[in-house]
Amino acid sequence: MRVFQLKKVWLALFVVVMALLLSLQTAIAANDVTVSIVNLSNKNVCSVYISPVTDDVWTGEQLGNSQMQHWAKRTFNVPMGTYDLRADFCDGSPRTTVFNVAINANYTWEIGKDVPVTNQPSAPADPAPADPTSAEPAQPAPTQQQPPTSNTSLNDLFSFYEPDIYQFWLRDAAERGETHVRPQVTYSWRADVAAFYDPSNHSIEQSRIFSAQIKNKFGDYSVVTVLAHEWGHAIQADYGYFDSFRFTIYSEAQADCLTGAYTQDAERRGLIGPADVQAGRDVMFFVGDDLPWWDIRAHGSGDARVDSFNSGYWGGANACFQ
Numbered sequence: 001m002r003v004f005q006l007k008k009v010w011l012a013l014f015v016v017v018m019a020l021l022l023s024l025q026t027a028i029a030a031n032d033v034t035v036s037i038v039n040l041s042n043k044n045v046c047s048v049y050i051s052p053v054t055d056d057v058w059t060g061e062q063l064g065n066s067q068m069q070h071w072a073k074r075t076f077n078v079p080m081g082t083y084d085l086r087a088d089f090c091d092g093s094p095r096t097t098v099f100n101v102a103i104n105a106n107y108t109w110e111i112g113k114d115v116p117v118t119n120q121p122s123a124p125a126d127p128a129p130a131d132p133t134s135a136e137p138a139q140p141a142p143t144q145q146q147p148p149t150s151n152t153s154l155n156d157l158f159s160f161y162e163p164d165i166y167q168f169w170l171r172d173a174a175e176r177g178e179t180h181v182r183p184q185v186t187y188s189w190r191a192d193v194a195a196f197y198d199p200s201n202h203s204i205e206q207s208r209i210f211s212a213q214i215k216n217k218f219g220d221y222s223v224v225t226v227l228a229h230e231w232g233h234a235i236q237a238d239y240g241y242f243d244s245f246r247f248t249i250y251s252e253a254q255a256d257c258l259t260g261a262y263t264q265d266a267e268r269r270g271l272i273g274p275a276d277v278q279a280g281r282d283v284m285f286f287v288g289d290d291l292p293w294w295d296i297r298a299h300g301s302g303d304a305r306v307d308s309f310n311s312g313y314w315g316g317a318n319a320c321f322q
């Protein structure tokens with residue numbers, strides 16, 4: 001009997017807590033405002049971030065795998081607050097940002113009104129860390145965004161190389177008559193994962209904690225190498241290789257090879273140098289161990305992974321699809 005009464009007390013408590021949670025949620029929803037984003041630029045937008053200023057990394061990506069075409073308008077509901085807004089163009093040209101926007105009522109951000117809509121983008125609104133050897137602000141901006149210099153923040157590495165890897169594979173897909181869909185990439189703070197590709201929603205997650213560790217250990221390009229490896233899995237999915245390799249060591253070897261192919265191209269375009277390539281090989285060797293953070297599937301020895309990377313580095317992507 002005593003047990004029965006205790007159960008009733010718990011049930012009552014549960015009901016009260018649920019009611020409180022529901023009313024709290026209603027209160028939060030009542031404070032939501034609408035952010036309308038209009039793409040007035042002449043380029044497609046692939047990512048839009050509505051990121052609370054209190055977050056020290058970009059959060060709140062809204063588009064997922066969708067794009068905003070020229071003149072497209074999208075609306076998003078967010079709680080009232082102060083935000084940083086960012087839009088990334090699909091062609092990898094400098095992103096546009098506005099900071100510290102107090103959004104207490106419905107708000108419209110017109111992308112392209114504050115950035116050039118010609119083919120000559122100005123310097124990014126959110127510039128890469130200043131390179132002390134070239135402080136020439138009056139120079140016309142290059143059409144190709146400059147790669148980050150060494151010892152760059154993770155955010156700048158990701159925001160430069162993610163679109164660059166994407167563009168590389170878009171070009172490759174076009175040459176092969178394949179279709180490449182940009183994976184959704186999340187840079188998380190999880191300590192229990194390194195990086196992985198999730199085929200269920202064509203997404204990549206890369207841990208900032210892990211990235212900071214390898215960046216310190218091997219250098220900036222090791223972080224890009226890991227992203228390029230996961231992107232290789234996305235390519236496997238797009239090109240129809242993923243299922244044929246799943247859960248086998250060969251899938252990893254092919255992704256390592258595709259990482260080498262991107263690395264070769266990045267070096268050929270002058271984005272990286274021999275020390276960066278070595279950082280790529282070093283991290284490949286490092287993840288060859290049976291460490292749990294890479295992923296739970298089988299992967300080769302350090303030597304085998306470097307060999308796979310080298311196959312793509314010397315032979316390009318074709319060498320990976322033989």
Ligand SMILES: [Zn+2]
Nearest residue numbers: 229233252255
């Ligand atoms: Zn992998």
